[in-house]
Amino acid sequence: MTEVIADHPGVDADALGRWLDEHHAPGAGERPVLELLSGGSQNTLIRVQRADQRMVLRMPGVRADAARLDGLRREIRLVRGLKGTDVPHAELVAADESGAVLGKPFYVMAEIDGWSPMGGGWQAPFDTDLQARRGLAFALVEGAAKLGRVDWRAQGLEGFGRPDGFHERQVDRWLNFLSAYQVRELPGLDVAADWLRRNRPSQFTPGIMHGDYQFANVMYSHGEPARLAAIVDWEMTTIGDPLLDLGWCLLGYDGENPATDGFYLDMTGMPTRSELLAHYEAVSGRSTEQIDYYLILANWKLGIMLEKTYAASLAPNSRVDPRVAAAMGPMVLQLMTTAADLSRRAK
Incomplete structure (x- = not known):
């Protein structure tokens, strides 16, 4: 199930759009449309659509503690480390380990066309x-x-x-x-x-x-x-x-x-x-x-x-x-x- 949201708590779509442009992400100049996805038990998953380009943002939930934030940073490092390998994974688009953009660390990855x-x-x-x-x-x-x-x-x-x-x-x-x-x-x-x-x-x-x-x-x-x-x-x-x-x-x-x-x-x-x-x-x-x-x-x-x-x-x-x-x-x-x-x- 998905739910279309104008802004998610902690996710400012305008700030996210500017940040995506700075990192040369797909859909340059478009304000992202955000869609909350189910399936994230430990972290929040949000589909990010700009024009016809779709990505997925992953970030800690609203009640995440320091350990969860550190865990997300580890994920970022791991996904970055998989770049160029033959391991099937959602490729990293960009990441903010500092939390400066949305108040918490997060990363944006390619959306996978597949099924679970x-x-x-x-x-x-x-x-x-x-x-x-x-x-x-x-x-x-x-x-x-x-x-x-x-x-x-x-x-x-x-x-x-x-x-x-x-x-x-x-x-x-x-x-x-x-x-x-x-x-x-x-x-x-x-x-x-x-x-x-x-x-x-x-x-x-x-x-x-x-x-x-x-x-x-x-x-x-x-x-x-x-x-x-x-x-x-x-x-x-x-x-x-x-x-x-x-x-x-x-x-x-x-x-x-x-x-x-x-x-x-x-x-x-x-x-x-x-x-x-x-x-x-x-x-x-x-x-x-x-x-x-x-x-x-x-x-x-x-x-x-x-x-x-x-x-x-x-x-x-x-x-x-x-x-x-x-x-x-x-x-x-x-x-x-x-x-x-x-x-x-x-x-």
């Missing part, structure tokens, strides 16, 4: 053509592989993350994160945590990782064949172990074949895990020999992240959509159960 499976499931023909649907999973994995092979130092991202000790930090960091809001017992939490501590990779090749890489955070081009139009929502990106993004791609797989129910999308007809691992290796040049670790960590970590939303839904005067809360409760438990079961079966 979160907008009602698989779009035609992928809703009925299972052979075509297979390509969506291969394209998802290929996007992760391309992101992970970017020469991040050459792209100006030195110091963007702390890859040293990445895996040593994971379990304790996320258990500490959970302790701030945990409201119930999570069966399987400690089983998976203990296994992760004992089986973390002894070495890895650092690279850019999205941090929440799944069908929910990509857009596809319209029509066949399946092609990734853009990776979106970079809030959790860092320099770490890109193989964790592959583990995120395989959420919904607790074995060779995808789940037949309980996942947020219909995975009928999707490739086997072995097929996806082979494709990732071919594109990335990385070994997937330790995929069990990454898949267990992905399920375990996502469960902890989603538990925060569930816990927030229980607070008085909660702003969490009751439908979201109802889905999160059992979803977190299933993710923890999957992580624990996979750890018990792992070599």
